[in-house]
């Protein structure tokens with residue numbers, strides 16, 4: 001895949017960074033804000049991400065989610081308290097709100113670790129804003145991606161200018177006339193980036209990760225949608241820790257949903273909570289293993305209790321029950 005040939009990087013240190021980013025979004029449909037993330041906060045975030053990606057979340061243990069064999073996922077804001085200020089930087093909000101010309105609300109935000117298994121599982125697409133309650137022409141949501149490491153192979157790709165078509169034939173390039181398909185193919189370019197870069201993109205333009213590739217990649221991925229055209233609702237329930245919300249400004253709290261009127265889809269319909277639906281046999285097997293293990297452990301407890309009762313009743317030996325660590329706290 002060829003790298004983006006036109007200028008799409010805006011230095012966040014520029015005085016006119018917001019205006020320049022909005023201009024780039026209008027023209028290309030995509031922009032990369034460089035130098036916007038605090039390097040020390042980025043370090044803390046990447047350490048937290050590495051730790052969360054070490055083990056699967058099972059029966060309440062912390063760790064990653066996996067609905068298919070290609071990628072690990074996790075809720076962005078539960079990864080580290082430093083994530084929210086980075087992804088809800090007021091300059092990012094200003095770019096999105098100026099571009100869309102109205103207030104925005106968080107759509108979703110997750111960590112995605114594509115494993116680099118050399119398969120094409122997330123083909124090029126555009127978003128149609130199907131969750132909208134009010135459909136008007138023009139932008140309805142802006143995607144956001146934070147690169148957690150320098151990224152080239154497997155980076156996000158975008159076909160500049162295709163956002164201006166306003167998705168006349170839907171999400172799938174295959175449904176477009178041949179000349180438009182050709183244009184999507186030839187204009188598609190890779191947004192190689194550096195650790196800490198924030199990429200914003202109009203969801204109506206054709207995009208997707210570079211695939212197939214053999215290298216893994218970890219990004220924060222999500223979006224902001226127009227509040228009005230989604231009835232001031234967020235896309236889905238989004239988890240965050242209360243003490244982290246306290247660090248946010250009023251504007252950030254509004255965008256993260258503290259003044260939203262609800263959600264458009266329930267939690268169990270969210271893709272990263274769909275392991276049981278996507279893998280029913282594996283889920284049934286893992287459930288059987290867990291439940292059998294707990295059943296056997298209950299048997300062990302019972303046997304121990306019987307022995308203790310016998311010792312107490314017939315030999316007068318009393319064994320004090322142990323207090324678990326958490327119960328002492």
Ligand SMILES: O=C(O)CCC(=O)C(=O)O
Pocket residue numbers: 143155156157207208209210221222
């Ligand atoms: O993972 C990527 O690079 C692309 C993400 C994407 O296509 C999307 O959020 O719709």
